[in-house]
Amino acid sequence: MKKYEAVIILNPNLSTKVDTFLKDFEKLLGESSFNIIKVEDIGRRQLSYSINNHNKGHYLIFNIEGDSIKLIDIENKIKYNESIIRHLFIAVKEHSGEDSQLLIDSKNKSSESDDDKGKFAKEKVNTEKVKEPIKEELEEKSVHADEGDKKDE
Amino acid sequence: MSKYDVPKKFDYKNINLLKQFITETGKIIPARVTGISASNQRKVTRYIKIARFLALIPYTDMHK
Known part of the structure; x- marks a missing residue:
């Protein structure tokens, strides 16, 4: 056996x-x-x-x-x-x-699908966050440039 | 040292665990990168191959 x-x-x-x-x-x-x-x-x-x-x-x-x-x-x-x-x-x-992990996963499927959506949302947020600092830096630079201009004046 | 969770028992059905040990393209990450013991690496490899056969994890990202 x-x-x-x-x-x-x-x-x-x-x-x-x-x-x-x-x-x-x-x-x-x-x-x-x-x-x-x-x-x-x-x-x-x-x-x-x-x-x-x-x-x-x-x-x-x-x-x-x-x-x-x-x-x-x-x-x-x-x-x-x-x-x-x-x-x-x-x-x-x-x-x-x-119970195997697969069975547990399938039981949690409904909640898991929500989690997946959450993950996607988070990923989107992350990409946005990555983009935002660059913009801010640019803005800061422009601000500095403005200040520089003012000082020159 | 290793950033990977190594459980007491490996299982081809625990997909979330096995997914730690494959790249985005589906390749098995080599032992020199995972840093887990040789015997555990062999187990991981074996179970990844079983899970691939059962379509639980992909062989590659080129599946249409």
Whole structure:
């Protein structure tokens, strides 16, 4: 028995059919005598680059336990499933048991998007700040120049 | 000395952590710059590559 983490990225257009996929996949794992320790449904996420012309993907993370030989069979079956746009099985020493950072992030998504807006706003402010001092310097120079002129007078 | 946060456990799912170790163009920052230990640098590299495969972080900024 080995411990694995499985990450599966589903076609975002089939997001509503996640429950049926989960049932099928759990059945497939069960047939190969795999134990499912934890399932994380992270939901739709923006992909960093497009995969098969998809810009979003529905992420699922499984913590599973089973034999390495049977994993190959599972992978062969998954390969021809068109609703899966990418999958990865990783052997791990221990399952962390805690929620992954991705799940936490997706839960905070609504507040996070606000934060992002805030960041952008801050960046804009920063650029403005960078620009402003230059103007001030110029103004100061012009003021000095004026003073110089006055002194000359 | 290092300005990078090195946690006890690295994880390919912790994107914010891994993003510290890539440049704006998506390259992995070399160990001589990050200043973290060799073993941690190897872990970071491995997990960045996994995260790239899962489209969590970009390979490059040239993706259309």
